[in-house]
Amino acid sequence: MLKSDGIPSYEELQTVLPPPERFAKGPVAIIECFQDIPCDPCVSSCPKHAIVMKSGITDRPRLEANLCVGCTLCVNCCPGLAVFVVDMTHSEKAATLTLPYECLPVPKVGEIVMGLDRSGKPVCEVKVLKVSTNKKYEKTWAITIELPKTQAMEIRGIKVAPGKRGSK
Ligand code: SF4
Ligand code: SF4
Known part of the structure; x- marks a missing residue:
């Protein structure tokens, strides 16, 4: 749990997940930000005004899931690397996850990398579908991976294995 190891428990995660019916409509953001800290770039980053802080900059961000279009x-x-986008409609068995990434080497499209859980433990191999950045946050990459639907709420990081950079 958050207070003891910094990793949200199942119950804590339920407080930030969009409703199941929203996942059925396509990609949607998940904001895993649990602390009242003076930070708000996520709010201004959203062109759809889907991220809100009702009582000022120290409030926790909330997602208006019906306004989110999953644009990533x-x-x-997010300086806390706490914002993700999940698409559970990608295919019958696979979802996509777009996650923030600040390590080197930066993976390539088509590369197979290791998906990691919130504690950094390996979960399963995943395929990189998209690699993007923007001028304002050019040191943080947005990496979109394809992963089993069963792992879409577990995997929150990736590891590129040096010397094993092939693609499937
Ligand atoms: S995915 Fe796009 S629309 Fe959804 S909260 Fe993020 S920036 Fe806004
Ligand atoms: S930018 Fe990240 S850390 Fe800051 S309030 Fe938004 S989600 Fe939380």
Whole structure:
């Protein structure tokens, strides 16, 4: 849980997940930000005004899931690397996850990398579908991976294995 190891518990995660019916409509952001800190670039990053702080900059951000179009523009902006976009409609068995990434080497499109859980433990190999950045947050990449739907709420990081950079 957050207070003991910094990793949100299942119950804590339920407080930030969009409703199941929103996941059925396509890609949607998940904001895994649990602390009241003076920070708000996520709010201004969203062209749809889907991220709100009702009581000022120290409030926790809330997602208006019905306004989110899953564009992923918010993924690069968060200094806490706490914003993700999940698409559970990608295919019958696979979802996509767009996550923030600040390590080197930067993976390439088509590359197979290791998906990591919130504690950094390996979960399964995943395929990189898209690699993007923007001028404002050019040191944080947004990496979109294809992963099993069963792991879409577990995997929150990736590891590129040096010397094993082939693609499937
Ligand atoms: S994915 Fe796009 S629309 Fe959704 S919250 Fe992020 S920036 Fe806004
Ligand atoms: S930018 Fe990230 S850390 Fe800052 S309030 Fe938004 S989600 Fe939280």
